[in-house]
Amino acid sequence: MTKQSPKIGVYGFTGCAGDQLMILNCEDQLVDIFGATEVRSFVMAKSDNHEGELDVAFVEGSISTDEQLRRVKEIRERSKVLIAIGTCACHGGPQAMKLGEGKFDEMYKKVYGNAKITLAKAFEAQPVDAFVKVDMYIPGCPIDKTEFLTAVAKLVAGRHPYLYKFPVCTECKWRENECILYNGKFCAGPLTKAGCGAICPSHNIPCVGCWGPTDDLNVSAEYDLLKEKGYKPEEIIQKIKKFGGAKVAQIVGELEKKKKEAKA
Ligand code: SF4
Numbered sequence: 001m002t003k004q005s006p007k008i009g010v011y012g013f014t015g016c017a018g019d020q021l022m023i024l025n026c027e028d029q030l031v032d033i034f035g036a037t038e039v040r041s042f043v044m045a046k047s048d049n050h051e052g053e054l055d056v057a058f059v060e061g062s063i064s065t066d067e068q069l070r071r072v073k074e075i076r077e078r079s080k081v082l083i084a085i086g087t088c089a090c091h092g093g094p095q096a097m098k099l100g101e102g103k104f105d106e107m108y109k110k111v112y113g114n115a116k117i118t119l120a121k122a123f124e125a126q127p128v129d130a131f132v133k134v135d136m137y138i139p140g141c142p143i144d145k146t147e148f149l150t151a152v153a154k155l156v157a158g159r160h161p162y163l164y165k166f167p168v169c170t171e172c173k174w175r176e177n178e179c180i181l182y183n184g185k186f187c188a189g190p191l192t193k194a195g196c197g198a199i200c201p202s203h204n205i206p207c208v209g210c211w212g213p214t215d216d217l218n219v220s221a222e223y224d225l226l227k228e229k230g231y232k233p234e235e236i237i238q239k240i241k242k243f244g245g246a247k248v249a250q251i252v253g254e255l256e257k258k259k260k261e262a263k264a
């Protein structure tokens with residue numbers, strides 16, 4: 001009996017489609033991916049797309065309309081494994097940086113004014129796992145080609161992919177970079193999940209956290225350290241919320257609350 005190829009689907013919601021483009025950019029390996037799997041749906045790559053049961057659904061983008069919510073629930077129901085790809089799907093992305101501030105209506109009006117949009121009802125963008133169970137996260141803005149290909153290869157072989165759980169600082173040390181924080185510049189490396197190879201600090205550019213928060217996140221230590229370096233609390237919060245989205249927004253909110261309680 002021949003082993004059946006896993007059925008996969010690639011879907012995009014609110015984001016820039018950079019992760020889907022990165023998959024297409026796999027060039028040499030794309031033929032292998034299409035050969036080793038049965039790609040049932042990938043609108044950006046092919047025209048004959050089908051619904052139906054999937055072994056793995058790759059979902060890009062945050063969820064920000066009622067129609068997207070209906071669709072992601074439907075994809076979840078017919079997929080054995082759902083993988084969030086890219087920082088928008090994993091953490092909400094920049095569009096979720098104001099999550100929880102209660103400013104959605106105000107921001108929406110600033111952009112759309114009184115225009116009546118009937119196609120779908122928009123709400124504050126949130127990561128995929130705010131609505132459905134996510135089995136695995138491949139973050140990045142966009143995702144890293146090697147991380148994605150390694151994950152696909154392991155899934156095809158029936159193994160669970162391993163992704164880094166430590167921060168960008170570890171990769172930065174592997175490359176023997178001088179720490180940017182020593183020079184007083186803002187670097188989000190200690191808070192950010194590894195996987196990019198510390199590409200920015202390796203070019204003396206501070207990390208802005210585009211891989212999203214790392215697993216063993218210590219916001220409080222980074223916050224205190226940056227304050228010591230002369231950064232204002234508002235500035236720190238603004239920067240670390242940019243890609244951290246919902247999770248970091250919540251932690252920062254708790255930090256601010258504690259700060260106010262200590263002052264009272
Ligand atoms: S430069 Fe940034 S990423 Fe590198 S060790 Fe320092 S804080 Fe971490």
Ligand code: SF4
Pocket residue numbers: 168192193196197198199200201206207208209210211212
């Ligand atoms: S160093 Fe930071 S900002 Fe640069 S690619 Fe990596 S996670 Fe993104």
